[in-house]
Amino acid sequence: METVDYILLGLGSAFCAYRAMISKHLLPSTLYLAGVSALVTVTLYLLGAYEVAVIELSVGAGLVTVLLVYVLSVIGEDVFDPTSIIPKPLAFLLVAGIGGLVIWMAYPLTIHPNTNGEVLLAEVLWKQRALDVWVQVALIFSGVMGVLGLLSEKAHPQEQEMPVHEIHAIHDEHAVAVQIEKEIHA
Amino acid sequence: MTLTPLNAVFLGVILLLVIGFYGLLITRNLIKIVLVLQILVKAVVVALVLAGKASGNLGLGQSLAATVIVADTIVAVVALALAVQVRRRVGTLDLAKISTLRG
Secondary structure: OHHHHHHHHHHHHHHHHHHHHHOOOHHHHHHHHHHHHHHHHHHHHHHOOHHHHHHHHHHHHHHHHHHHHHHHHHHOOOOOOOOOOOOHHHHHHHHHHHHHHHHHHHOOOOOOOOOOOOOOHHHHHHHHOHHHHHHHHHHHHHHHHHHHHHHOOOOOHHHHHOOHHHHHHHHHHHHHHHHHHHHHHO | OOOOHHHHHHHHHHHHHHHHHHHHHHOOEHHHHHHHHHHHHHHHHHHHHHHHHHOOOHHHHHHHHHHHHHHHHHHHHHHHHHHHHHHHHHOOOEHHHHOOOOO
């Protein structure tokens, strides 16, 4: 019964991933990606990885989806060009080769029962993999700074660098030109 | 040979990997590339947890999976910001049109 659940979850997530890949518009693709995240979350939960399941649901199905929808609302939809850079049959052959190689090397999985007892995630994360936590902190900080820098709108360089007295001079010249034009018409 | 639950999950991971690789090869839209990359990383996250479960060290698998999720999210955020800037300056998201490299 458990095997059937995993097969259904795998097929469902593969279907959503395929639809996300081939959809001509980006908004349905984004929603199908959220579906993949939700199904992957259920798989992780059934595997016993509760903490990662929560992170995946909140980040994968929540944050990334919201971000993608926001980006689509900012830039609008591009007309999707279906022609690929490399021929599709060649891509299919390459991917089939990679999939076959992975199955040949790792299938079926060999199970190694843990004789030392289960180690909690908190202990692994904070004691054994403390460097990973610092790397994550640095990544988040650099990501936030990068987004702030990239999305910030800069003023036009000429307007930004022009001194005040030059701006006044331009206004004076404009006023003189208007005065001359009035005199000519008069 | 009977299909065990972990092997069923493994086949699902391979399906996601294959779809992600195929999408990465045929996609030209910048935002779609980010999207397909997300699919690939989801397959990797499940594979890490699966490897942890199979080796009897689920905590280590979860720890690595969490790190991968954080890194992938940052990659997606920066890539989307870059895509917005490219769209504003070049006017398109098509890789073939924005590429200045000519062979």
